[in-house]
Structures are given as C-alpha cells and as structure tokens.
Amino acid sequence: MKNLPAMLRRILLTLALLLLALELASPPGLAQGDLSVYGVRPGMSSEQVRKALGTPQVQQKDPAVWAYRRERQGVRGQDDPAVHFDPSGRVFFVTGSRLEREGQQILRRGSSLPDMEAALGEPSASQPGQGKTVLYRYASARLTVVVAGNPARVVVFGLGDEPRP
Structure with missing residues (x-):
C-alpha cells in the first residue's frame, strides 16, 4: 500500500x-436479492402479475385491486394474495402469506419469529400489541409483517407502500 x-x-x-x-x-438478510409475495413485487406491470399469478379470481369493487385464491377453497382470507395497482398500472402494494427471495420461499404464514429474524434480520420498527406489526426496509420498498398468537407466528406479509383508505 x-x-x-x-x-x-x-x-x-x-x-x-x-x-x-x-x-x-x-x-x-435483506442485503441480497429481490423480495416478492407469490412472485409479485412493487413496480411490476399488470402483464407481469398475470404471468406470475394468472387472471384475478375474486371480483373486487376497485378495479385497481386484483385478488386471488391460493391456499384453500371458499372464502377469501389473509392467505390469498391481493395486488394493488397505482394509476399508471404498476404494483405499489401486494399482500399474501408466502414471502420469496429470488423465486424461493423464505417464509410463510405460520413461520415463527425466530425463523423470520433468521431470514430477514432485525426489524426496522415494531408496533407491539394484538396483531403486532413488524416493519422492514428493503431498498426503497417496505416489508410489513403482521404476527399474532402465543407463541407469535407470521399471519400475513405486505410488500410496498400500504394503500391509504
């Protein structure tokens, strides 16, 4: 030198x-690869979503929200993916029970908090209480994980900026 x-x-x-x-x-744990929920992540076009999930199966009042049935037949639940599009037709938020990195499942509904922290690291923020919400920052996207129960288990993942009511 x-x-x-x-x-x-x-x-x-x-x-x-x-x-x-x-x-x-x-x-x-968040430094490498792209995170997605059922293969969908923020910024994708509607055509890319159709390729990943197919045609929406559940009719919504809002045409900018596509809903699917995945885990079980019958009533829609938190296991089923829902995709929210912005006015330009790009995904800005997606929810579901399967979190993937580069196409490989890393967490799912029912995963434990130790499993979640092993896969994702320490959360950026946490809101304690019933249905505790854990927040991770990944590049410019947000990953929200809702956990509940005793012992606490993952309920649902949200990737992107949550829609405003």
Whole structure:
C-alpha cells in the first residue's frame, strides 16, 4: 500500500468506507436479492402479475385491486394474495402469506419469529400489541409483517407502500 500514490490510496479508502456504509445500511438478510409475495413485487406491470399469478379470481369493487385464491377453497382470507395497482398500472402494494427471495420461499404464514429474524434480520420498527406489526426496509420498498398468537407466528406479509383508505 505504501507504493501506491496518495490519491489512489484515498480513492480506495473512500470506496472501502462507502461499501461498509452500504452494508451497514441494510439489515442482515435483506442485503441480497429481490423480495416478492407469490412472485409479485412493487413496480411490476399488470402483464407481469398475470404471468406470475394468472387472471384475478375474486371480483373486487376497485378495479385497481386484483385478488386471488391460493391456499384453500371458499372464502377469501389473509392467505390469498391481493395486488394493488397505482394509476399508471404498476404494483405499489401486494399482500399474501408466502414471502420469496429470488423465486424461493423464505417464509410463510405460520413461520415463527425466530425463523423470520433468521431470514430477514432485525426489524426496522415494531408496533407491539394484538396483531403486532413488524416493519422492514428493503431498498426503497417496505416489508410489513403482521404476527399474532402465543407463541407469535407470521399471519400475513405486505410488500410496498400500504394503500391509504
């Protein structure tokens, strides 16, 4: 390192510090790969959603929300994916009971808190209480996980910015 010119040493040191800062900014487990709920993530087009989930199976009052039946027959529940589109036709929020990274399931409804923390790291924030909500930041997207029960188990995942009522 002593043989390197001073300017090159400064550039390498700056680059190393920048990479360290980027690594520390992301919680462990969230630094690599894309997260999705049933293969859907914010920013996808309606055509990409159709490719991942098919045609919506549940009629909604709001045409910007597509709902599907996945886990069981009959009444729609939290296990079933729901996809919310913005006015430009892009996904801004998706909910469901299966969380994936790069197409591989990493968590599902019923996963324990230790399993969740092993897969995602420590949450960015948490709202205690019945139906506790745990928040993770992943790049520019939000991952919201609702947990309930004793011992606490995952109920549903929400990826993206939640719709406003």
